[in-house]
Amino acid sequence: MKIDLTDTTSGKINKALVQGRRAIGTPAVGMVLTLVIVTDEENAYDALKAANEAAREHPSRKLVVIKRVSRSPRDRAKARLDAEVRVGADAGTGETVVLRLYGEVADHAQSVVLPLLLPDAPVVVWWPVNAPVNPASDPLGALAQRRVTDTYACEQPIAELTARADAYTPGDTDLSWTRITPWRSMLAAALDQVDWRVTGAEVEGEEFNPSCELLGMWLGGRLDVPVTRTVSGGPGLTAVRLLTDSGTIVLDRADGSLATLSIEGQPDRAVALKRRDTAELMAEELRRLDPDDIYAATLRFGVDRLNEQGAAAGNGSAARKTAAKRPDTAAENSGEKSGEKAPAKAPARKAASK
DSSP states (O other): OEEEESSOOHHHHHHHHHHHHHHHTOOSOSOOEEEEEEEOHHHHHHHHHHHHHHTTTSOEEEEEEEEEOOSSHHHHTSOEEEEEEEOGGGGSSEEEEEEEEEGGGGGGHHHHHGGGSOTTSOEEEEOSSSOOSSGGGSTTGGGOSEEEEOGGGSSSHHHHHHHHHHTOOTTEEEHHHHTTHHHHHHHHHHHHTOOOOEEEEEEEEOTTOHHHHHHHHHHHHHHOOOEEEEEOOOSSEEEEEEEETTEEEEEEOSSSSEEEEEETTSOOEEEEOOOOOHHHHHHHHTTOOSOOHHHHHHHHHOHHHHHHHHHHSSSHHHHHHHHHHOGGGHHHHHHHTTTSOOOOOOOOOOOOOO
């Protein structure tokens, strides 16, 4: 059921929600959170589609905020709120309200959204594109316990990732971090199978891919080893190599679907590591609404420090690729190729999955 409201108010929208529930005989129970989606008209359809699919696992009230700001002073003076209320089959699981804010109302979106939040339920704000530099200080972000951004959708992802680190507030998260959850779990499981000392790592993937940078930062912070960043043609993250004192551990995914896990002394294993869509990423983020301490620690490691460690690790990516081809001498090559003696390191801590 759809109810269109033109030049309306938050109070009238609430009444329309009640009217729609009565018409289809559905009570307002079973919804576990309010998901506020802040986007533009171009990306609203895809974002709402992903939210509806994620709502199958997390029934919620979805509020789509579309700011229709005009550059004309005359149009900006015409403040107006239009809404489209969807309940029942048209809303998927839960309820959906599409809000289009015109004129000065767009500058006060939090005043429109606040009366529409589910009482006594967590609030999650998601920016599919054009997220603020500091989500926690944004008026809409201040209403939420969890704030979700996506640096991969930015024009300068790496610079945006650095800005996220500077402005981090507990409750912030990013879908670029969520994309590497299977990689972190697989690498942690691989290290649990051996008792080797990790001396270095290489992360291979697309250029300017924030997920690759985050994985390198996570490895560098958790294992306390130098990490080299290597550029490939993709798609996305393609390989991770862990250099140890007993051989090389390689997790290689060339096609974006099936990966191969290679551990010295063990047969190669094929593992499912497909690239996940936005709906799956959002469903994962909505499972836990508490602050992600591992993500915070990874951001504190810093992109700049990752680049500095990679530059100091040896003679660039060529040395790493040579070491990866000869696992039995990987630890020796990491120092000999650069003309320096490999520094002694304390035994690395095993990585913990998210």
